[in-house]
Amino acid sequence: xxxxxxxxxxxxxxxxxxxxxxxxxxxxxxxxxxxxxxxxxxxxxxxxxxxxxxxxxxxxxxxxxxxxxxxxxxxxxxxxxxxxxxxxxxxxxxxxxxxxxxxxxxxxxxxxxxxxxxxxxxxxxxxxxxxxxxxxxxxxxxxxxxxxxxxxxxxxxxxxxxxxxxxxxxxxxxxxxxxxxxxxxxxxxxxxxxxxxxxxxxx
Amino acid sequence: xxxxxxxxxxxxxxxxxxxxxxxxxxxxxxxxxxxxxxxxxxxxxxxxxxxxxxxxxxxxxxxxxxxxxxxxxxxxxxxxxxxxxxxxxxxxxxxxxxxxxxxxxxxxxxxxxxxxxxxxxxxxxxxxxxxxxxxxxxxxxxxxxxxxxxxxxxxxxxxxxxxxxxxxxxxxxxxxxxxxxxxxxxxxxxxxxxxxxxxxxxx
DNA sequence: AGTATAATTGACTAAACTGGTCAATGATAT
DNA sequence: ATATCATTGACCAGTTTAGTCAATTATACT
Numbered sequence: 001x002x003x004x005x006x007x008x009x010x011x012x013x014x015x016x017x018x019x020x021x022x023x024x025x026x027x028x029x030x031x032x033x034x035x036x037x038x039x040x041x042x043x044x045x046x047x048x049x050x051x052x053x054x055x056x057x058x059x060x061x062x063x064x065x066x067x068x069x070x071x072x073x074x075x076x077x078x079x080x081x082x083x084x085x086x087x088x089x090x091x092x093x094x095x096x097x098x099x100x101x102x103x104x105x106x107x108x109x110x111x112x113x114x115x116x117x118x119x120x121x122x123x124x125x126x127x128x129x130x131x132x133x134x135x136x137x138x139x140x141x142x143x144x145x146x147x148x149x150x151x152x153x154x155x156x157x158x159x160x161x162x163x164x165x166x167x168x169x170x171x172x173x174x175x176x177x178x179x180x181x182x183x184x185x186x187x188x189x190x191x192x193x194x195x196x197x198x199x200x201x202x203x
Numbered sequence: 204x205x206x207x208x209x210x211x212x213x214x215x216x217x218x219x220x221x222x223x224x225x226x227x228x229x230x231x232x233x234x235x236x237x238x239x240x241x242x243x244x245x246x247x248x249x250x251x252x253x254x255x256x257x258x259x260x261x262x263x264x265x266x267x268x269x270x271x272x273x274x275x276x277x278x279x280x281x282x283x284x285x286x287x288x289x290x291x292x293x294x295x296x297x298x299x300x301x302x303x304x305x306x307x308x309x310x311x312x313x314x315x316x317x318x319x320x321x322x323x324x325x326x327x328x329x330x331x332x333x334x335x336x337x338x339x340x341x342x343x344x345x346x347x348x349x350x351x352x353x354x355x356x357x358x359x360x361x362x363x364x365x366x367x368x369x370x371x372x373x374x375x376x377x378x379x380x381x382x383x384x385x386x387x388x389x390x391x392x393x394x395x396x397x398x399x400x401x402x403x404x405x406x
Numbered sequence: 407a408g409t410a411t412a413a414t415t416g417a418c419t420a421a422a423c424t425g426g427t428c429a430a431t432g433a434t435a436t
Numbered sequence: 437a438t439a440t441c442a443t444t445g446a447c448c449a450g451t452t453t454a455g456t457c458a459a460t461t462a463t464a465c466t
Contacts, residue, residue: 008413044416045417
């Protein structure tokens with residue numbers, strides 16, 4: 001790729017990246033259309049190929065970019081994960097929403113790119129991703145759970161609750177639009193659910 | 204359409220229908236490719252246009268078909284919905300899995316077809332669908348819930364749990380393949396979760 | 407103001423793919 | 437052997453594909 005891409009307006013960079021994430025995320029590498037990407041990004045055909053010299057170059061750049069953004073948001077060493085399940089999932093859900101706000105199609109792109117056979121990457125990023133996912137569930141404090149509760153299943157119920165909540169919030173964000181959506185208020189909304197979950201699961 | 208389609212081997216009918224559901228579900232009406240559909244279904248180009256005389260004819264047929272299958276599985280009058288939340292959602296989840304087993308892409312197709320602007324249907328089917336969705340949550344018995352619990356939020360936690368469980372089972376079904384997947388054993392797996400949920404929510 | 411350099415455009419290409427047709431072939435039943 | 441049916445895939449004109457490149461515009465420097 002052409003490093004001067006990073007000298008563009010940040011807003012323009014993001015327009016291009018988001019358009020590409022969306023198209024590749026929806027259709028996979030082969031069937032994604034560069035025409036569609038430049039149309040959505042509002043740039044000319046030539047410019048895209050000027051910065052990423054061909055389709056595969058763009059795809060590979062995007063994969064690295066997406067992994068970087070995910071790790072820096074959720075798994076970076078600064079963001080130390082809480083021991084309390086609810087605090088931890090609250091934290092992660094908020095971070096995912098921030099990520100979704102900037103790059104609505106990044107997570108979907110990563111999911112589908114992970115098992116795309118048409119390309120094989122440097123495996124570095126792949127491994128980093130898989131390690132990261134394990135960290136989400138490692139070192140949780142279960143001591144406060146009511147006795148007689150199946151911890152494994154309880155954890156799944158909690159996980160699915162946060163997942164469902166997060167998807168609902170993403171829907172809201174899409175509907176309301178980026179400017180009318182206040183992420184801090186999500187925190188209070190989610191704390192109502194956490195209160196319920198604590199009531200249910202904790203002694 | 205050509206009614207003789209229904210005289211084909213049932214297996215062949217389903218191959219064609221499933222291939223079309225998948226393609227339309229993934230790409231929408233405009234961008235779906237009839238070439239892709241016949242390739243996936245393993246039939247010739249001519250045959251598809253012999254039975255459904257053009258692309259739009261196929262799409263309209265599929266929509267009616269999909270609504271019929273959904274209603275007959277989940278919302279038909281024989282399948283009276285239980286008053287107990289957990290019994291009801293258990294029932295619905297099982298029925299959805301049966302549907303998914305025969306037509307893995309039917310529900311996704313319906314979702315995307317609902318807000319496809321390129322075509323306007325007889326609204327009969329649309330209305331039927333929306334009424335049906337409301338029935339899922341109507342007439343539930345809340346009397347056994349512990350006092351001091353926010354019923355509205357509790358219902359969402361329960362819904363998200365069944366949703367997460369259902370999606371996980373669909374993943375298993377895809378992975379294991381249709382022949383090694385026993386739906387009756389799902390019931391017992393789900394009853395473990397129901398036991399936990401009862402323990403949590405019921406007096 | 408003038409000139410050099412870099413950013414950006416979009417018309418253009420050959421190849422692939424699009425929805426749809428139809429004469430030819432294969433299968434089945436009488 | 438014949439008639440009726442199901443099925444095929446080469447073929448069509450039109451669109452879309454990834455990628456190129458001469459030409460235009462914007463920026464920077466003297």
